[in-house]
Amino acid sequence: MxxxxxxxxxxxxxxxxxxxxxxxxxxxxxxxxxxxxxxxxxxxxxxxxxxxxxxxxxxxxxxxxxxxxxxxxxxxxxxxxxxxxxxxxxxxxxxxxxxxxxxxxxxxxxxxxxxxxxxxxxxxxxxxxxxxxxxxxxxKGAQLQRSQAKSSDKIYITGTLGDAGAALQKRLASWQPEILSEADWSFLTKRLQQPTPRLAISQKVLPYVNAAIDISDGLLADLGHILTASGKGAKINLDAIPLSPSLKKIDRKRALELALSSGDDYELCFTVPAEHVPAIKALNLDIQQIGEITDEQQIVLLNENGQPSLLDITTKGYDHFA
Amino acid sequence: MxxxxxxxxxxxxxxxxxxxxxxxxxxxxxxxxxxxxxxxxxxxxxxxxxxxxxxxxxxxxxxxxxxxxxxxxxxxxxxxxxxxxxxxxxxxxxxxxxxxxxxxxxxxxxxxxxxxxxxxxxxxxxxxxxxxxxxxxxxKGAQLQRSQAKSSDKIYITGTLGDAGAALQKRLASWQPEILSEADWSFLTKRLQQPTPRLAISQKVLPYVNAAIDISDGLLADLGHILTASGKGAKINLDAIPLSPSLKKIDRKRALELALSSGDDYELCFTVPAEHVPAIKALNLDIQQIGEITDEQQIVLLNENGQPSLLDITTKGYDHFA
Structure with missing residues (x-):
């Protein structure tokens, strides 16, 4: 130097x-x-x-x-x-x-x-x-790895999903629904530009977690890494996916697509054995159970009546070289 | 990812x-x-x-x-x-x-x-x-730091200096003395493109060394970092600076300028207290004593008769933003 x-x-x-x-x-x-x-x-x-x-x-x-x-x-x-x-x-x-x-x-x-x-x-x-x-x-020995998800583990995520993706769409595709106010865009833009690393939550849930990943490329892509590494699948309840008040204002299908497939939220996705769910609940954290790990190596999206969703997922995270 | x-x-x-x-x-x-x-x-x-x-x-x-x-x-x-x-x-x-x-x-x-x-x-x-x-x-405690040079420490360098600089000059300035053969250029280019990290020498001299740095920006610039960090100066015997057989073929002044001021050689410069010099010699390594640490905070270059050299040093290492 x-x-x-x-x-x-x-x-x-x-x-x-x-x-x-x-x-x-x-x-x-x-x-x-x-x-x-x-x-x-x-x-x-x-x-x-x-x-x-x-x-x-x-x-x-x-x-x-x-x-x-x-x-x-x-x-x-x-x-x-x-x-x-x-x-x-x-x-x-x-x-x-x-x-x-x-x-x-x-x-x-x-x-x-x-x-x-x-x-x-x-x-x-x-x-x-x-x-x-x-x-x-x-x-030593306490690290959270992608490969350690077990069947019937509950899947949790921190915060809300899709916010950063919405802000990016506004800039990239001039997508700007009139229903969103200046305050909404300010919130969404901050989510894109200044994500909050979930270190505090991570340290609290650490003793109860089997597998974890951060969501940088979209929930489906990053949960997919856990599933691939663990040789498992997942069922996701679409209604359980937490959306911010801003994202709840837009078309629900669009909001869910952003939540599932857009990156940059930097929330955590982690899996917890059923016996630790009471302990996790008692922590009173900003986390949401969205589904569970299955043996079938696929992701099944369930809508409000528990039926497989027909939601059309066209993108599965960001790939520079695609 | x-x-x-x-x-x-x-x-x-x-x-x-x-x-x-x-x-x-x-x-x-x-x-x-x-x-x-x-x-x-x-x-x-x-x-x-x-x-x-x-x-x-x-x-x-x-x-x-x-x-x-x-x-x-x-x-x-x-x-x-x-x-x-x-x-x-x-x-x-x-x-x-x-x-x-x-x-x-x-x-x-x-x-x-x-x-x-x-x-x-x-x-x-x-x-x-x-x-x-x-x-x-x-x-623990054994790391070599720039700040630990002591007065009257002997200054050593590994290998030869200026080779990478010569290869760079050929490419950048179309400088190509006729006296250098294809084999010389092949050697010099390899010195620029595939430098040898001096890990083996470092481990052997480690117990005897006070301060060390690698020469990435030129001997004067990098030795200068040791001197600044240690609050010391140095006397360098120009005749002791090791030049490769290829560099010995060219004008001596030009060769010394390259050895003192061009970077990319990735040789080591280190200082050794006088009492450890016999131990260092006994190791029989490809290293050369080129001078010693002084209390005056300057670098004095001495020519063959021990008089201060009038060598004109115009560059002191590479600076991207200069």
């Missing part, structure tokens, strides 16, 4: 996040050196956001800083890990101090909420893209 | 590297989960290579795969860490299977030499760039 680049990272990012006791060597050496507690393993995930693919080039840099980190934190939540450290590889077309300052602030604000420290990075010149690797700690 | 992307990573990369016992959850979940030995800390470094900045768009993908990983391994060597795991965030303009296959092979071949396993990644569509994060293990 050349001197100016190093100074750049140092200037905008090095002191943006709080200092943790387990960081032995911080930003500014060939490597960061990190200490892992003896009772824990390290969970890591890397994600890249590319301008024009994952975000619009004119996006507010504060929200971009938030989202870039939120995506990784959501992976830690899905694994049952608590956040510890992250690295940032930032490729920028030019040095724009206002942009960098806002980007760093959005990232740092979310980092402070979750006690995660920036410990290294690389800054290069090129088309705008952001790679962040998050590192979390998970008690 | 959408299904096709996941399959892509899986197809070309998941089995490219050997399996380690300390990988608890491998590629294919929200996070990889890794086990750290109780006596060690984890050393991490992330680097991005962007097409047109760090490599030519037409570079051989096999050598690009090698170099992308070598850059990170060199950081682990500079920290005194042994390689363990890496992640790959790959942004590609298109799916070119031949390209991917060669890239993966170059990367996997180097990975096999150093027992490092690919444990996660992300593949996105966009302008070609490669971010790799490496993770190594370093015994």
């Amino acid at each position: 050349a001197l100016t680049e190093f100074s750049l990272i140092k200037q905008f990012f090095a002191d943006a996040t709080q200092k943790r006791q387990d960081v032995i060597v911080d930003i500014g050496d060939d490597c960061a050196v990190l200490s892992c507690p003896e009772d824990s393993n390290i969970a890591i995930s890397i994600d890249t956001l590319v301008s024009g693919i994952h975000f619009f080039a004119d996006v507010d840099p504060y929200t971009l800083g938030h989202k870039s980190l939120a995506v990784g934190l959501s992976d830690l939540a899905a694994m049952g890990a608590t956040p510890a450290w992250f690295t940032l590889a930032l490729t920028l077309p030019e040095l724009n101090e206002n942009w960098l300052s806002a980007f760093a602030e959005g990232m740092a604000t979310l980092a402070a909420e979750h006690d995660i420290q920036l410990v290294g990075g690389d800054t290069t010149k090129g088309p705008l893209s952001i790679s962040i690797q998050v590192h979390g700690l998970v008690r | 959408a299904l096709t992307e996941f399959s892509l990573i899986k197809q070309f990369f998941a089995d490219a590297t050997q399996k380690r016992q300390d990988v608890i959850v491998d590629i294919g979940d929200d996070c990889a989960v890794l086990s750290c030995p109780e006596d060690s800390n984890i050393a991490i470094s992330i680097d991005t290579l962007v097409s047109g900045i760090h490599f030519f768009a037409d570079v051989d993908p096999y050598t690009l795969g090698h170099k992308s990983l070598a850059v990170g391994l060199s950081d682990l060597a500079a920290m005194g860490a042994t390689p363990a795991w890496f992640t790959l965030a790959l942004t590609l303009p298109e799916l070119n299977e031949n390209w991917l296959s060669a890239f993966a092979e170059g990367m996997a071949t180097l990975a096999a030499e150093h027992d490092i396993q690919l444990v996660g990644g992300d593949t996105t569509k966009g302008p070609l760039s490669i971010s790799i994060q490496v993770h190594g293990l370093v015994r």
Whole structure:
């Protein structure tokens, strides 16, 4: 890393996040050196956001800083890990101090909420893209894996689904039902641009969960990963899928399609054995039981009378190369 | 990560590297989960290579795969860490299977030499760039830091300097002295495209070293990082700087300028207290003592008669934003 680049990272990012006791060597050496507690393993995930693919080039840099980190934190939540450290590889077309300052602030604000420290990075010149690797700690043996869903497990999701997808449709397809107010669009846009990583819920349900994933590509696609990895299927009650007050205003079929197939909500989907359902209920969390795991390796969507739905699912999540 | 992307990573990369016992959850979940030995800390470094900045768009993908990983391994060597795991965030303009296959092979071949396993990644569509994060293990308290150089430490470097810079000059500036043969250019180009991370030397000298860095931006720039971090200066004997047989053929002043100021050699620069010099010599390694640490916070270049050199150093390493 050349001197100016190093100074750049140092200037905008090095002191943006709080200092943790387990960081032995911080930003500014060939490597960061990190200490892992003896009772824990390290969970890591890397994600890249590319301008024009994952975000619009004119996006507010504060929200971009938030989202870039939120995506990784959501992976830690899905694994049952608590956040510890992250690295940032930032490729920028030019040095724009206002942009960098806002980007760093959005990232740092979310980092402070979750006690995660920036410990290294690389800054290069090129088309705008952001790679962040998050590192979390998970008690040995306690990690939540996609492959551990068992038959008759109840399927839960956090929050509401389809909100981010609605905001994206507005921008991409100029889809803008008149019934939605400015306040609705403001809410939906915030859901797209500043998703909430469900770390608090993840830590509370951790002892009761068999399998988990975060919903970045749509419920059907991501639940599909659990089912494939576990060799199982699922029944989903469409009426149980939680929709935000904003999404409830639009055509129900369209709202359900967004909830099932659009990505970027970064809610969690997890499965819980029937015997732990009372314990889960007692936690009083913003979660919803939407169905259960089955032996047949397919997803069956049930409408209000318990009959298979004829809902036409045309997309199954986002694929860059399709 | 959408299904096709996941399959892509899986197809070309998941089995490219050997399996380690300390990988608890491998590629294919929200996070990889890794086990750290109780006596060690984890050393991490992330680097991005962007097409047109760090490599030519037409570079051989096999050598690009090698170099992308070598850059990170060199950081682990500079920290005194042994390689363990890496992640790959790959942004590609298109799916070119031949390209991917060669890239993966170059990367996997180097990975096999150093027992490092690919444990996660992300593949996105966009302008070609490669971010790799490496993770190594370093015994608690044994890491080599830039800040630990002491006055009168002897300064060592591995291998030879300036070779990669010469190959880059040929390509960038059409600089091609007639005295250099095809074999010379082949050697110099290999030094640029497939640098050797000095992990074996690093592990052997580790017990005797105070401070270390890898030379990615040129000896003066990178030694400068050690001096700044340690609050010290250095005297360098220009005659002691090791040049390859190929570089010895060209004008000596030009060769020394390349050795001092051009990057991409990925050799190590490290400092050793005088009392450990006999132990270092007894190791019989491909290393060279080139000077010593001083209290005056400057770099003094000495020519053959021990007088300060008038060598005109115009560049001090590579800066993307200069």
